[in-house]
Amino acid sequence: MYNKEETLRKLLKQDEYNFGAITFFAKLHKGDTCGSNGLPLTPNSIIIYGQAQSLKTFTSPYLCQYLDIIRGKHERTVVVSQYCGKPLSESIGKSQFQVNDIKRIAFQIITALDILHKKDIVHRNLSTENILLQHDGNIKLFNYGLYHMTCNGKLVSFPILQLIYTAPEVYLAGPNATKSSCRSDIWSLGMILVELVLDQPLWANLKLGQRIRKVLSMIHSNTSVFERIAREHNCFEVYENLDGGLKEFIENCLTVMTKDRPHSKDLVNKNIFNEFSAANQQPRSKVIKEFKTFTIADFYHWWQLAGGDVLQELKKQGLIRSSPPILSMPSLVLLDGSILGQERNPMTLYDPRVALMPLEALYDRLKDVTVTEFYPLFHCNSKIIKNSETNKYDIDLPLIIREKNTEYQFQRIIIFRRLLHSYPYGIDFLISAAEIDIPPWLRGEIWAAILRIKGDYENEYLLIDKETPTNTDRQIEVDIPRCHQYNEFLSSAEGHRKLKRILKAWVHKNSQYVYWQGLDSLTAPFLFLNFNNEALAFACLSSFVPKYLHKFFLKDNSTVIQEYLAKFSQLIAFHDPVLANHLYEINFIPELFAIPWFLTMFSHVFPLHKILHLWDKLLLGDSSFPLHIGLSVLTQLRARLLSSGFNECILLFSDLPEVDIEKCVKLSLETYKNTPKSITTRLHQNEEYYPITKDFNISDISTRELNKERCARISTTDVVKLINDLKDNIVIVDIRNPTQYNGCASEKSINIPFSSVKFGEVGIESLGLHGNMLCNNTEKNVVVVGSEDTDLTLFPKFLLECNVHRVCVLHGGFDSLLAAKPSISFVYHDRNNVH
Amino acid sequence: MLETENLKLFEYQVLNGTITTYINIPYEGSIEELAHVLILNEKLPKYMAKDLIKSLSQFIEKHTIILEDEHITKLLLNGKESTDFEDVTKEWEKLIKEEMAEYGEQRCASDEELFATAYHKMVHSRALETMLQLEHMYAKIVRKRCEEKNRQINDMSEKQTLEMNKALEHLEEDMAEMKINQLVSQQFEDQSFLQIQLTSELDTIKEAQRREYREWLMQMLEENQANSSLPTPNSPLSPPPIPIPAMMPYTDNSINPILEESFTIHLGSQLKQMHNIRILSSNVMDLCAIIDSECSEPMPQTLQTALNLYSNDLHGLVLMADNIIGSRAIKEFKDICQSSTEFHFNNIEDQLDKIISLQNEFKRSKGTADQRKSTKHLQPGDFYMTKHSNLSQSHVIFHIIVDDSVKCNDINSRHPVVLGLRNILKVACSNDVTSLTIPLLLNYEMTEEMTISWCEKRAELVFKCIKGFMIEMASWGGSDLKNLQFMLPQGISSEVFQSLTEMLPRIFKVSNPLILT
Known part of the structure; x- marks a missing residue:
């Protein structure tokens, strides 16, 4: 017997699955400005929204994972991210770390910084406040994306820095400088390590301005900056007696001249880290991705479904405070848009506090989840076991309700995570699971699987030229700012850029086609679902078009x-x-x-x-x-x-x-x-996906003929199928003349000779008894069977005009039916009469 | 944001020569993609990709660092030479103090905010009824005094007229011209004196009421918090008289029946945003004035106004004004504001004075550099705003400056008043004004030039412009305008009204009724 509580705790209540939120305001656009395309400027909060999305893809043991970006009213942005452990600042002054611990921390920070710097992201915000120490002694960086998501601080009015940790060159460059160097972060790392080594907060008693001056004064230092700081804090012995490797590392970090300061990629390979980097390299399969039953992102999704509301929580914890709007009205607004008499609302200042999200509600919702739900069975020959796992959720409930149900989505996501992991193996399981419903959280990947995206689609996308200007660019530029712009993804600058790249890639790749307006809308859902995976969005589009819109984008379509x-x-x-x-x-x-x-x-x-x-x-x-x-x-x-x-x-x-x-x-x-x-088979559908078999072949009809026919044609195969179907939902109306009919006819057919119908008057009554039957029909397929010498448009049209349901015409007439002889039976009225 | 162009020539050796391309540093795209574009364009063999990517990344990295270093080294070297970092420190210090809550001045909630919180809390409690009763009674007292004041002034005027007439009759006889002049000045003085005296009396009453009311409210809140349960609140005034059997307030609808029609419209082509729109013809002051009924019950509209006062759903009203702040053009409106005590905000005169001084200050700061022809007054399209708690259906008034040009037949969407409306919508949207009343004809009075075709043309312009502004507003990230009222002058003919209401569904998409089956 397993202890249920214990198992669930291990599976769900892990320290790692904790998250918090920070919030800030984006800068408002001044006055009435328009973009270069004449359209109103995108609000900065939306640009941030788009810019921040890629942060969600960073996974590293040393980085807190970004989970969500939320736009509030009036340019508020909320960033949700993993948050676990305690800030490093709380451990300073407690003699908590040995030299080896500090080395390990240094190694982990530099590894994390290296990941960021490789992606061209500058942290700028590094401090002991946002380095989180875990129970196991490892660290995670928190809030490392603020500088990146705000386009290097341009989209917010507050400065992104940490007073004493910020490098002197950042101060010197002034608040409006362009992007800082990655090596500014290295300086910050140096300062943090100094604090750890000296085991005390630096310049704790100095005021704001004095601290800035202190940092700036470091550039005058002719000796080691580290030594100087140690002396200032009366810790020279600590400095002197410090482990040589670590001392050298710190001094490297605190090189005044940025050009001489090492890069993270150099530092991460330092000898002093050998023991850690060796331990860090776990053998991993190159083919198979690592599998996790669920991720913290899934966990956050369930939390939201269980009623978690980040904005509400921020309000509760006092991070969103609002004063009544009537107290802060402006009093004079001039025609040019200048607003006078409105004071800066102190509630809009930057407050770096983090609000942790309570998880009790989710734990409570999931308390009845069984362990088997974590590990669902797919292949199972035993009926007993299969039946014992009856679904406890009512799948007949409306989709909207199912999509909002925590337990149900929990179960679905667990199932689909597994199916997606095994893809392309087990695609049939995936399809049949998707027929029930598709969990919105994994929709992007599930769609890609249904569209059979396989192979190295990333590389394929990489090879396509998306930059060289072409003559469709202008139209694309016009369409993009009008495409589903109510959506934050698609209206963000990043969204525009990605959509343009995908469209250009498609045009480039499909030279037989042209860009038709509407392709932008068609791409939108794929981009929306795979915002952080452009290549997959493109692959989905590329697989969608031939399947559903074959030849639609021909120049002459x-x-x-x-x-x-x-x-x-x-x-x-x-x-x-x-x-x-x-x-x-x-x-x-x-x-x-x-x-x-x-x-x-x-x-x-x-x-x-x-x-x-x-x-x-x-x-x-x-x-x-x-x-x-x-x-x-x-x-x-x-x-x-x-x-x-x-x-x-x-x-x-x-x-x-x-x-x-x-x-x-x-x-x-x-x-x-x-x-x-x-009925719906088309000549122009893609043969690759829908092979036109001989029986289905209704291909010898020109579009002109097709346009004349108001009733669809049906193939012999379908008719045979309908005849043999037990449901008996076919009425065969044989319109050949009675002689032919009596000679040979399908068993279940009725005879309404073409010649007997008065087409002049629309009235089903003229057909007599048969007419009544046809008139009342709604379920059965009415198949009109003629022969070469009967007109095959007039009679079906007549039936249609008499509002008869489900009228269709057998393609090829009676002869083709006769060809299917062994599978259906015929009657010979004449012969019967003779006997 | 365009970084300055900084192109560097990249050279790459291939079998039969060198390929070259310019790369903008810092390079922001994908290096792999760049390599493949080069391979495509230069028709290089594909196997070269790996090596090309390598040299491209080295090249880009090298130049990025050079670019960075060049700039930073210069900064640092300059820094090393100077001994004083006052300017740069001050700049950072100022920015940090202004923008970051940690370092900013610690600030307590203002009295205004405290009272706002208290009022909002109480008005959403059982105390609501008592509060409104009390406000109503206070208002009645003020109104009585106002009437008294007007009566006294009228009396005096009449008396003075008589006196003057008498004097004039005797002009030929024994009254010298000088004496008449003396009388005139005497009368004027008396009149002014009385006016000032009564006004000051009235102000004193209002001030007392305001103080009394605010104290009472705070005290009640304290009691509530102490008891945690809500006791039946006691009014400081004597209990209201037994209500007179409810009588319909007397309004003269027979002459000018109120014409109104409501629509639910949606905007947006794919995602449809719903809004309520109402067209009505009525006296615009009805949205401000609290009808003086003898009935002891306050008007239901005041209830709505009180509940929303400190909420995020404010009601706004656009009024027309001339280019002098607080001029006679808005006298009727000011009188309505003065007819009861303003318990929450400064009284209208003080608010207007503040706006005037704000305007003067702005002019001064702009100095002579300003290109506007006349900075003395506001220009058409500018607007000033006042806030009120004692009006019947509005919290915020937008006084938009108009001139005679709005009477013209051929104004277009670039007309300053139309652009001013756009600013009004923008301010409304970013300050949580979610219900707004706009003059559909940019005029609240019927005048002679307003023919049927004039009205139709004007309405079409305003409808279309407002529609455009609303679509634009959706991307501003503020609060949605939930209710929009288009006001027509009182006494507009029902034919014109009908033709305008028929025009609306042609311009706005009217939502389909939802049919439940």
């Missing part, structure tokens, strides 16, 4: 679009003859409204959160699924369409009204499942 829209019209007629007839009568053809729908797979007409739910299902379907989505959108607006004329319809669709996306998805799935495949 009219035939492809024409066929698509014709199929769309036929699908409407198949499922909803009343609506189809109405739209036909007022001449409101799909060409007028549906092109942007299909060209962008609805990503131009819906907001991102709706596109994500829609595409969750789209990606699991084939290229006909979008037609069903289109149909379901029309169905939702059916009542309004039926009561509107041409002008109202145009107006209605010029800005698509709100559509209930869950309803839309449900309906599309329904029609998708109960529509015979050949």
